[in-house]
Amino acid sequence: MEIVLLGTGAADGWPNPFCRCGSCLDALRRGEVRGQTAALVDDELLIDCGPEVPGAALRHGRTLAGVRHLLITHAHSDHLGPQALLSRSWVEGTDELEVVGPPGALEVCRPWVGPGDPVRFVPVAAGDRIAVGGYDVRVLPARHRVFDDGDAVLYDVTGPDGVRVLWATDTGPWPAGWFAAVREAGFDAVFLEETLGDREDISDAHLGLGRFGRVIRSLRSVGAVDDHTDVVAVHLGHHNPPLDRLLPRLREHGARPGADGEVVSCGASGPTRIAPPTRQP
Numbered sequence: 001m002e003i004v005l006l007g008t009g010a011a012d013g014w015p016n017p018f019c020r021c022g023s024c025l026d027a028l029r030r031g032e033v034r035g036q037t038a039a040l041v042d043d044e045l046l047i048d049c050g051p052e053v054p055g056a057a058l059r060h061g062r063t064l065a066g067v068r069h070l071l072i073t074h075a076h077s078d079h080l081g082p083q084a085l086l087s088r089s090w091v092e093g094t095d096e097l098e099v100v101g102p103p104g105a106l107e108v109c110r111p112w113v114g115p116g117d118p119v120r121f122v123p124v125a126a127g128d129r130i131a132v133g134g135y136d137v138r139v140l141p142a143r144h145r146v147f148d149d150g151d152a153v154l155y156d157v158t159g160p161d162g163v164r165v166l167w168a169t170d171t172g173p174w175p176a177g178w179f180a181a182v183r184e185a186g187f188d189a190v191f192l193e194e195t196l197g198d199r200e201d202i203s204d205a206h207l208g209l210g211r212f213g214r215v216i217r218s219l220r221s222v223g224a225v226d227d228h229t230d231v232v233a234v235h236l237g238h239h240n241p242p243l244d245r246l247l248p249r250l251r252e253h254g255a256r257p258g259a260d261g262e263v264v265s266c267g268a269s270g271p272t273r274i275a276p277p278t279r280q281p
Helices: 022-030 051-061 083-089 105-110 175-182 209-221 245-250
Strands: 001-009 037-040 045-046 069-071 097-101 118-123 129-132 135-141 155-157 164-168 189-193 229-232 256-257 263-265 271-276
Touching: 001 069, 001 189, 022 245, 037 105, 037 135, 037 263, 051 175, 069 256, 083 097, 097 129, 105 118, 135 175, 175 209, 229 271, 245 256
Parallel strands: 045 069, 069 097, 097 118, 164 189, 189 229, 229 256
Antiparallel strands: 001 037, 001 263, 037 045, 129 135, 135 155, 155 164, 263 271
16 A cells, blocks of 8 residues: 655644744745645545645645545545535546545535536445445544534545555544554554644644654554554644654654655555655755
């Protein structure tokens, strides 16, 4: 399984374009601009699609022409830019696109799809398990909501070759009982949000460094994360410390920050990472 991180930033990216905090200025100086978090799997499965994502795919040398399945976690605007469906409809001869997500997110999409567009909507809820092309997808709950409880989900995705990854953004800390759903999963990679850094007082619907660490420890305790799992922090926001201070704090939890444009390849030999090109400040 090849996972391209099309973005690794929070809703406002990192740096926030309106901010002069030390964290934003450091990222700007280094030329590391993170866009809205999303991933492209094997060039055919797209996980979340905020309005920045189609352009990000092109900037990272990828095309979305082969995407046949779109998994939507929830309808917040950084995770769902339904106008992409209209852009897709302007291309002749496209294959059917399967759009999977909570019913509320699908309702946001429907006005952007014409009656003849080859788009099929598949509503899901936490606890469902469905086949999405050649992928086995388990739908997990999220401590997050748009308007109602249950209208945000996470995804546990197993590929045709048995590689298994967890896509866990957006969410606050899980209740203890939720971890049973991923017991002994032995994920090859976990992409877990870490939005708030040291400002967990801002929201209980996201993870900061403290909650991130507790979730990882709980995942380890049930065998969902083990020594071979690549634990990648995504949905990173500017309430985090500058990168040189963030790196050691994530390492304490056996994790690392994702980077826009990086490729994570998971296979029998374990995850490997192809870093994006180095940007010059």
